[in-house]
Amino acid sequence: METSTRAVGSSGTMTLTHLPIGKVGRVTSVRGSGRVTRRLLEMGVIPGVTVQVVKMAPFGDPIEVRVRGYNLAMRRSEADAIEVVI
Amino acid sequence: MASSARKKQITIALAGNPNAGKTTLFNSLTGLRQKVANYPGVTVERKEGPWQLNGSSADLIDLPGLYSLEATSLDEQIASQVITGEQAGIPKPDVVVAVVDATNLERNLYLVTQLFEFGIPVVVALTMINIFEKQGHTIDVEMLSAMLKTPVVRVNARSGRGRKELAEKVHDLIGTTPETPYLEELPADVEDPRHAKIFARYQFISNAVQESVWHNDAKSHRLSDKIDKVLTHKVFGLAILVLILLLVFQTIFSWxxxxxxxxxxxxxxxxxxxxxxxxxxxxxxxxxxxxxxxxxxxVVFLPQILLLFLFISLLEDSGYMARAAFLMDKLMSRVGLHGKAFLPLISSFACAIPGIMATRTIESRRDRFATILIAPFMSCSARLPVYTLMIATFFAGRTVFGFLSMGAVLMLAMYALGILVAVAVAAILKRTLLKAPPPPFLMELPPYRLPNLRTVLQNMLTRAWLFLKRAGTVILAISIILWALMYFPRGSQQTAVSDQQAAAEQPTNDNQAASEQLKNSFAGKLGHLIEPAIRPLGFDWKIGIALISSFAAREVLVSTLSIIYNVGKDEDAQSQTLVQAVKDAKTDDGRPAWTPLTALTLMVFFVLAMQCMSTIAVVRRETNSWRWPIFMLSYMTAIAYIGAFITYQGGKALGFG
Structure with missing residues (x-):
């Protein structure tokens, strides 16, 4: 059973929340099946795409992610559903 | 075929992602003859205008900015209804013009692939190419067009370049059936079959972009990123946000x-x-x-509305608004609101009317309504004359701890009270009436761009016009009703004559007559009627009249008190005559009508009460129903009554007053 707060998984994957700022990662999966998940996928965050955490807001949340050449802000709760590998 | 097509009205829909330059293109294609209305029953804006297509005029419909047609938001639901011809009153579009931002090609093309699936001919209008090429990238428009199997036109809305070609391509496609360019090959290894379509669309897009675009990675450090480093910095970013807000505030408040x-x-x-x-x-x-x-x-609201929307349009168009929401989201989400609620709420400190109109940038309906419902708790400029009169009369010259002016402390306390109650009400609303799972905060942070002056001005004028047209009529009607309440019943014919005589004689008699008229009017009778209800707040029936009349606008309290206390209606809140008259005012049984505690109670009442018909009118327009403004009026009056009751009775129990 996967947990959303897991820092680094057995296969070297981690959630986007834990990707260090500036590091580029590749999305391996986007968990969930609700409205938010679908919107994430429609915005282009799908398995195989590279993502980079640009910065976080002054109060620590939300975070800014660069994907497909544009910048997308999301809350940590949303970034937790995205699995990446460096 | 061509002649029959020419006879019927041609409808073209303009679709595109937010920030893709859609509004600029729409303005450039239609000029000033646009119509703005709401789609029936909802608050989504419907914009259309005439577009000259090779001699015939087509109806160009500007769809709301959207990322997808799969209807997660109301905007998207309306847009897909328009495209499929299900939206009442709009014929199915003959052609859709898809506005695509070249600097953000992949995600912008996502919407285009969805449009293909609807089976309507699509012409892609490619914007921002200059910026894209300045970054060192190149794009092969013919190749992109071949990959998409649909015309792609380079346009520049500012210079007008590509307009003619766009019109020709659109004209050519009328009446044709498009060839669906991509096969829905579903990748085999997908866990959720509902997501397979999304992957297939992006797969197709990646191929098309790979064939037609050459990216220069060396120049990836864009100017926009550098600006962003400062504007969203932990310290400077917040400082700059405060400065911008101060400027906005200063403008609508004092300029x-x-x-x-x-x-x-x-x-x-x-x-x-x-x-x-x-x-x-x-x-x-x-x-x-x-x-x-x-x-x-x-009309008096126009300067504030024009100025606030000048700022909002500049901030939106430049890309800063998204950053402000990014910076403030954490704080706002604590009370269950969206980061985008921040600016409308801050603007409401000047006036809730432009503030409420500014909530349109919040996509989620529940978040937007929650923001609208608490906006009037922000102490607006119309409350200042009320606070000023009370402070000047009862607290002038007094200090707290020996050095703080009591007036300043009270003023600050009133602002703080409004904010605290707003936060509490927002938290309650989001758990009850407007309960919803927290909406996703997925928000694009568009690159910074120089605002387009024409788009900014047009937006400003549209807002002002909509205010005059929709809210103005309600405000005018209520003002006439309030006027009639204070004007009727007239005394006998004799009074009218004595009115004339009084006018010819001394002003005091004139003031006396005006005061008598008001006391005997329906408003005066209403004042007597509500006296039992407001007595526990320490108010007599004369203050009751002022409460009723100040429903027109809060500052009217000052002029009404001036009329009731015979000092003439033109006294302002710091007038010594009025201050003295309030101090000397007596209730019917001869006790002083006012004490410092009454003054404080009145201030608390004014922080919390919905004493503003114009706000009611604007909420009616922005929520598209009378339900919400009536709810707002009831709950705010209830909270104001309770707040004032606690203040007065508590103060009395503690030995004040």
Missing amino acids: ASLPMDLLEKGFGAIGDAVKASMPPGILADLLSDGIIAGVGGV
């Missing part, structure tokens, strides 16, 4: 006051002139004190 004063004086002068040129009587009074004053009461 707007000059044109507002001029408008007020102007309408006052017109009213006087009309009164002087007509035989005295009901008609002259209705015209000058009812209608002209009512129109003046509507």
